[in-house]
Amino acid sequence: MQPVRIGIVTVSDRASRGEYEDLGGPAIREWLEKALTTAWEGVARVIPDEQPVVEQELKDLCDKEGCCLIVTTGGTGPAPRDITPEATEVVCEKILDGFGEQMRAVSLQYVPTAILSRQIAGVRGKSLIINLPGKPKAIAECMEAVFPAVPYCIDLIEGPFLETNPDVVKVFRPKQS
């Protein structure tokens, strides 16, 4: 069986120019390595905060690379160069507001500036795209908050069946009605 493919996209001008070490992408990979028991491989990208570039990369990861899940880090704040949510919204057919609400609610337990994060999640075809914050600690907090719902979401959009280590994160799949 082919491993499940997961896109990991670091959106950062400085990291894409090599002026800054990408910490967000490796933090996502590390978290997924602990959480997933299904065989998977990461498809990592480090790109600048340019909306057309981010849109194209997200589309490629969905449509050409066959990623069932794409996780971004960076570019979700209020500054002019922060355009990750805008790019995500353009490429998605459906936006799932509950992800952003829940990630902000969890981050608010740690920092009041969580309300400045515009992170969203949405569906393009059979792929789920989730925006995460830039800092490794906040990445882990957000992943723990939303990942219990991720495998069932991917079931509903007809992606692969994901399983996790319940000691890290417990997946929830409602009984079918």
Added chain:
Amino acid sequence: MQPVRIGIVTVSDRASRGEYEDLGGPAIREWLEKALTTAWEGVARVIPDEQPVVEQELKDLCDKEGCCLIVTTGGTGPAPRDITPEATEVVCEKILDGFGEQMRAVSLQYVPTAILSRQIAGVRGKSLIINLPGKPKAIAECMEAVFPAVPYCIDLIEGPFLETNPDVVKVFRPKQS
């Protein structure tokens, strides 16, 4: 006095073809029968997950049937056939984000997959439209969470004055400033 009219719309391909018993619509009716003391009559519809059909039905219930409140069940998830929020957004003049936020927050106390629900509420003319989930248990949880604000909302859009049994749900009307 004419009874107040309330639309109850089940959005489900299977239920509309008779392959599946509609449980959501009757659950809404049952909850409203317990909650409302104002004389009312339900206008029930069971329709497929087709966006133009849902839009037209919502418009008819608002504009022709004179429903002050329309409650939908089903079609709010991330799957391609889930289009109830899209249809609701198109026909409404104003979206009230607080309804979706509050319904998801309440459902999250029971299931982590609540973040997958895209349910919204909005206003069209003198009608309030609220999307509810598909399962009877979740319908009751969401109604209990938002209904205290529903009669005052309908006051503000110049609809009829709704009263409830306070043992089921306590209506809140702020003092006018």
Added chain:
Amino acid sequence: MQPVRIGIVTVSDRASRGEYEDLGGPAIREWLEKALTTAWEGVARVIPDEQPVVEQELKDLCDKEGCCLIVTTGGTGPAPRDITPEATEVVCEKILDGFGEQMRAVSLQYVPTAILSRQIAGVRGKSLIINLPGKPKAIAECMEAVFPAVPYCIDLIEGPFLETNPDVVKVFRPKQS
């Protein structure tokens, strides 16, 4: 040093015609006087619930008056004349959903009708615009809930450095990564 400029916009048909005393604008000013230790001056406006008028006023306060922060009061409900969020959305480049979510969550602790408020916040150029409710008590509750994040937001959009009295509101600025 020039004092920082803050716009205070009361959106109310009745107050703008002088039929009703503007309570919201003075409540905002009073709260800011207690909270801010940075020298500031208010630029107050009282305007009717007309969307083009509100849009033009917000644009002027951002682009001509040089306000780094603009706070509105009134016009965020579900009634047809409530158009403050619509005007805010039009003039902003980015909407920060976390503000509205957090203000509603806090107001819900007091009144279940908080879900009817459509208040939003967003960024236009180097200005942050925040919609507040109409009532002085709710204004203070919302300001306390979101203001800890406001100075850092204004830093990120390259506005002036705001400082507060920590006995009233503690500003949070994350360490730069």
